[in-house]
Structures are given as structure tokens and as C-alpha cells.
Amino acid sequence: GVFSMVDGAQVAPFAYDAITFLGSERMLLQRGETRYLVDETTGESVNTVAKGITVMPFGVENRTWRFDEKKNYAIIDQNGQVLFTAPAGTITKVKNFRNGVSPVQVGKLWGVVDGQGRWLVQPQYDDLDLV
Numbered sequence: 001g002v003f004s005m006v007d008g009a010q011v012a013p014f015a016y017d018a019i020t021f022l023g024s025e026r027m028l029l030q031r032g033e034t035r036y037l038v039d040e041t042t043g044e045s046v047n048t049v050a051k052g053i054t055v056m057p058f059g060v061e062n063r064t065w066r067f068d069e070k071k072n073y074a075i076i077d078q079n080g081q082v083l084f085t086a087p088a089g090t091i092t093k094v095k096n097f098r099n100g101v102s103p104v105q106v107g108k109l110w111g112v113v114d115g116q117g118r119w120l121v122q123p124q125y126d127d128l129d130l131v
Contacts, residue, residue, distance in 0.1 A: 001013050001014035001015070001016070002019060002027065002029075002040070002043070004041075010043075011040060011041070011042070011043040012027075012029060012038065012043050015031060016029045016030055016031050017030050017031055017032065018030040021040075021057075022037075022055060022056075022057045022058050022064070023057050023058040023059045023060060023061075024058035024059065024060060024061060024062060024078055025039060025040045025041055025078070026038065026039065026040060026046075026058055026078055027040050028049060028055060029045075033051055034048060035048065035049040035050075035051070035053075036048055036049070037049055037055070037079070037080045046078070046079045046080060047079055047080030047081070048080075049066070049080065052068050052069050053066055053067070053068055054066065054067055054068075055076070056094070056096060057096060058078065058097075059096055059097070059098070061096070061097040061098070061100070062077060062078050062115075063075055063076060063077050063078070063083060063097055063115045064076060064096070064097060065094045065096075065097075065102065067094075070088070071089075071091065071092070072085075072086070072088050072089075073085075073086045073091045073094060074086065075102075075115060075116070075117055083115065083116060083117070084115075084116055084117030085117075086117065090106060091104055091105065091106060092105040092106060092107060092108075093105040095128075095129070095130070097115065098130040099130070100114060100115050101113065101114055101115070101120060101130065102115075103128040103129065103130060104123070105123070106123040107123070108126070109123035109124055109125060109126070110123055110124075110125045110126070110127055110128035111123035111124060111125070111128070112128065112130075
């Protein structure tokens with residue numbers, strides 16, 4: 001279960017097998033094979049997340065990456081809605097969003113995309129971190 005650190009109210013009952021806090025008032029709750037993207041403040045499910053899908057932490061951002069076992073990447077908003085889907089097999093790796101942008105690796109080179117998946121810096125660097 002989950003309790004609010006603000007007022008002590010129970011936000012989610014003791015009915016889940018796993019809980020992952022994702023930041024930006026979102027958590028991933030799992031019951032059996034079903035996983036729910038849940039609003040931490042209300043306890044309401046805003047979407048379901050299919051088995052085999054990894055959701056990266058939001059941190060303080062309002063979007064993040066999700067990907068499957070085959071490394072097919074998509075950008076989602078806080079309600080789990082897909083904002084951008086990368087063509088299959090194009091992205092090698094991603095890092096968390098920061099200030100609305102994310103480092104993305106294509107092959108062995110890194111570049112930067114915005115929250116809609118548009119390239120701001122084409123892949124050209126051996127490594128890239130946002131500070």
C-alpha cells in the first residue's frame with residue numbers, strides 16, 4: 001500500500017505485488033500480471049502498462065521513455081499517452097529527460113531530442129550527459 005507523506009492518508013490499498021515510484025506524482029503498481037500507472041495524489045489509475053514494457057522514471061519532468069524487450073522506444077506523458085514512437089530498431093539507448101530534453105544513442109553515437117522526439121542535436125558524440 002501507499003500512504004501520503006503530506007497528510008498520512010492512504011493513497012493505494014495493500015493489494016499490490018510491487019510498487020515503483022516514478023516521480024512527477026506517478027507510480028507503477030503491479031497486481032499479478034497487470035501494471036497500472038497511478039496518480040500518487042489521488043490513487044487513481046491513469047493507464048495500464050503492458051507486461052514487458054519498462055517505464056523510466058519521470059523525475060521532475062512531465063514525460064519519460066518507455067521501451068519493450070526488443071528496445072522499441074516511445075516517449076509518454078504523465079498519463080501514459082504516447083507522444084512519439086521511434087522507428088523500430090533505430091534507438092540503441094536513452095537517458096532520462098531533463099529540462100524537456102533527453103540524450104539518445106543511435107548506434108554508438110549520442111544526440112539530443114526534445115519531448116516530441118525531434119532531434120535538437122544530431123547523434124555525433126561518443127557520450128553525452130545533461131548537467
